[in-house]
Amino acid sequence: MRQLDIPTGKHVSRRQLLAGSAALGSMILATGLTGCGGTANAAVHDIAFWHLLSGGDGVKMQALISAANKMTPGAVVHPTVLAWGPPYYTKLAMASAGGRPPELAIMHASRVPGYAPGGLIDPWDMGLLAEHGVTAADFAPRIWEKSQHNGQPFSIALDSHPFVMFYNTEVAAIAGMLGADGQLQAPASPQEFLETAREMQKVTQAHGLSFGYLGSGSQMWRLFYTLYKQHGAAMELTPGQPMKVDRDAAIESLEFMASLFDDTVAAKSGDISTGIAEFARGDSGMLFSGVWELPTLQKAGLPFDAATIPTLYGTPAAYADSHSFVLPRQLNVDDGKRRAVYKFVSDVLKGSLSWAQAGHIPAYQPVVQSQEYQELTPQIHYANAADIIAYDPESWFSGSGSDWQTFFAEHVQNVLLGRDKASDGWDAFEHRTNTLLSRPNPV
């Protein structure tokens, strides 16, 4: 999943197109053959599967799909890749509302509350999933809890992908920040963090930290919500009521964020890709980023490790979301197809070690506990994030790539650029959120 808005990975989609057409070809061939045989149980189920994973994630997902297709001769999964964010969710909602959605789709767990109550997706039948050896106990508690809606599992998580910190081990070593275990000694307060960053800046001569945010509400929100949740504060969005929020914690988090961009700790302004490029060049000691950037950094070839974002306000917390499988509601459910979908999902979950190589923390615990995963670095150094992840507050308008995150950018970007006061920016955003909460709930 590229979280950037720059369209890249052209050859990836071409490859997927080729794979798709090859699959299509074999499907036509297969249906032709069964037509001759005429036996019902030899029928091949075509499963339409929509997802929003492109770039490195897209390649990994395609491999998982191909592997699953080989394991199940009776079903062929045809993926359709759509652009991350509003384009994907708009199409998925419209397809479901129109009654002709794909049999299976990937959603961010944080977007499920906008879909489940409106009847756009169906709950999972855990009994049927148990036939393939997947049960509730196989998921980390926080992830499993998130997949529930009104007591029913509406999504089956593939992973959790938290917002974490990558750091340059060489820079950290010269700055004297590495502990005996070779990992960064995590600062425990905002002040300590700024000092750490300044020490690293002395080594890199450029910046201590890389964090690009310009134009991306998602990116600003990820860091903000991590810091906010580290205050141990809650945030609740209930339609018809004002937002329940700890205003002081929110403003303190924003003020700390704004204090980072002083051209010493971090560059004054820059977008996501600028931040990643700076860290990859070795011009900074740390990078705040989603785990999905791991393959990009590994390709850059710099010496680095990763950890959860240091606990600066007492309570460990990390913003995260999950890629989750959902069953878009069909007008007529084809039982054979649905069974094939369950089989496919269980196969992908069991094969999710390769998904972990792309940086994500698998949701399926048997994979996390496997020897192979325990030896995977730097993944294992932030695997503890699964216990401290914080999802977006639930509502029909929140979640990854939602307009709500765009609204956050509208009010907060000027705070981070030093043009507005943190309290003004926050109050404006809170007011905007309250307006949304006061409107009729469309789902």
Add this chain to the structure above:
Amino acid sequence: MSSPTTTATPRSSAIAPPARIISRRRRDNINGWAFAAPFLAFFLVFLVWPLLYGFFMSMTGKSLTGANDSLIGFANYAEALADSDMWRSLGNTLYFTVISTVPLVLVALVMAALLNVGLPAQWLWRLSYFAPYLLASTVVSLFFTWMYNPQLGLINDSLSKIGLPKVAWLNDPNVAMWAIVIATLWWTVGFNFLLYLAAMQNIPAQHYEAASLDGAGAWRQFFSITLPQLAPTTVMIVLLQVLASLKIFDQVYQMTAGGPSGSTRPVVQYIFETGFTGYRLGYSAAISYIFFGLIVIVSVLQFFIARRRSA
């Protein structure tokens, strides 16, 4: 097909009794409707029906998920009129319309006038001025997004080479709309230019000959002959341009997605967001109708202004 009927009518009307005229007229009518039918069907199904259905939808709480289908009267309109985001996006659309229409008309006029002076290789100029208009909005947006890139872009690179400060084109709320206007100007000015050029070449040469005999210089001729002669064209260009600018969506959506800080979000994008990403189809239909009303008012005003001028 009209010519045989017109030549036949006087002869037959002279001889034939009135009843036959009526039946003939009826047959002509049937033929006429038959010819118009394909367009009429298209017009009814894809224009009139959506227009009516959209208005009905704006009276309901309809959402994309199918929830609350009930009639709620004008509640959506009341909500929209009190919605500061709607006013802001409407303001952005009007702002863009004003600051884009002026240069799009003036620059087109200047370009046409320069060409009409008699530059060599006219076809080359005409082609290069008009060529950008043939590009898709996505292509233009991508070009300009790269050129406006604060670090790697051509524009900032050139600015820094001549010692000017770099500008955060698409990331500065005060500059972003102008950046979009510049891109739009480059993209669509060719169409207005072509209209102006055609109009200029239609001005009779005798006017200029007479004026120069009377001792009028080039500037005098431009202001006293060319501009007044172009008046009807100018009215038409302004009308077309205002309507085109009010529809602004593509470039903004692709270049800034309405940002930074909502400073470029046009009302069409707000309609799209409320309806499709925010699920509230009924409410977004209501905003569309408010916007539609505004366009009707602008068109009617322009129609009257144009009529008074030509009268």
